[in-house]
Amino acid sequence: MDLAEFEYSGIKIQGYSEGGVRTSIIWPNLDLAIDMGNTYPGQTRYKNLLLTHSHLDHFSGVPYYISQRSLQRLEPPNIYFPKEIHKDLVELFKIYSRLEDFEYKLNLIPLEFGETIVLNKQYSFAAHQTFHRVPSQGYTIYETKIKLKPEYNNLNQAEILLLKEKGLEISQSIIQPVFSFSGDTKIEYILEHEDVRKSKVLFLECTYIDSKKDVEHARLWGHTHLFEIAEHADRFENEKLVLLHFSPRYSYKFIRDQIQKFLPKHLSERIEFFFPKKASIKK
Ligand SMILES: [Zn+2]
Numbered sequence: 508m509d510l511a512e513f514e515y516s517g518i519k520i521q522g523y524s525e526g527g528v529r530t531s532i533i534w535p536n537l538d539l540a541i542d543m544g545n546t547y548p549g550q551t552r553y554k555n556l557l558l559t560h561s562h563l564d565h566f567s568g569v570p571y572y573i574s575q576r577s578l579q580r581l582e583p584p585n586i587y588f589p590k591e592i593h594k595d596l597v598e599l600f601k602i603y604s605r606l607e608d609f610e611y612k613l614n615l616i617p618l619e620f621g622e623t624i625v626l627n628k629q630y631s632f633a634a635h636q637t638f639h640r641v642p643s644q645g646y647t648i649y650e651t652k653i654k655l656k657p658e659y660n661n662l663n664q665a666e667i668l669l670l671k672e673k674g675l676e677i678s679q680s681i682i683q684p685v686f687s688f689s690g691d692t693k694i695e696y697i698l699e700h701e702d703v704r705k706s707k708v709l710f711l712e713c714t715y716i717d718s719k720k721d722v723e724h725a726r727l728w729g730h731t732h733l734f735e736i737a738e739h740a741d742r743f744e745n746e747k748l749v750l751l752h753f754s755p756r757y758s759y760k761f762i763r764d765q766i767q768k769f770l771p772k773h774l775s776e777r778i779e780f781f782f783p784k785k786a787s788i789k790k
């Protein structure tokens with residue numbers, strides 16, 4: 508399968524995203540996937556699955572993912588999701604398990620907004636509210652870095668060693684939002700969450716990009732329009748803004764042209780696309 512790829516300071520993210528068709532993102536370094544709107548070989552190997560919402564273009568691969576991991580006797584996956592859909596998911600997977608006539612092994616973990624889940628020493632994540640037509644949430648991945656306290660910045664190696672030997676606490680941990688993933692949402696996701704605007708990389712849905720499907724239409728269906736991103740261009744503090752979930756009605760070329768046309772340069776020069784690698788820009 509021809510996946511999209513995005514790399515940021517040595518961290519690779521892969522996947523695909525077409526609005527209303529399928530969206531799935533994997534982050535191999537972290538043993539983590541976000542949404543599963545389809546399946547392809549190898550996708551079932553990631554142990555943590557973060558679900559933004561239950562629309563099938565983000566969800567249809569989930570029963571297969573659980574089934575395959577159970578069959579292959581892989582560790583039960585940790586599946587995180589908006590807490591409102593907990594009961595339905597329990598029932599749904601119980602029915603699938605019955606239909607397949609074997610036991611599904613999985614950990615269902617409903618998340619409160621803002622609740623932090625630690626993945627390892629370096630990374631953790633939290634869910635933030637999104638604004639869609641069904642219960643939904645986006646995810647922000649945080650990096651913890653150990654840094655020297657600012658008051659010791661001027662010391663040399665030997666002096667630092669001396670303080671350490673004296674048992675002084677000379678370092679502190681700094682937590683930064685590194686990646687945010689919107690899932691499907693109206694523009695309020697950006698306006699309401701500072702950590703999302705400050706994430707070094709933001710994967711943001713941009714389902715509609717022209718006046719044939721205007722802002723009103725986008726808002727009615729719980730999505731973000733390019734014109735709203737343009738209107739709020741000054742709010743984005745991200746180093747990279749990766750746009751995805753475009754409606755399949757648009758060609759890659761038209762998408763690139765609209766971005767150039769409607770976004771101010773200070774934002775358009777930070778835009779990346781999550782297109783399949785072999786996507787021809789002429790198409
Ligand atoms: Zn969608």
Ligand SMILES: [Zn+2]
Nearest residue numbers: 560562639691
């Ligand atoms: Zn949706």
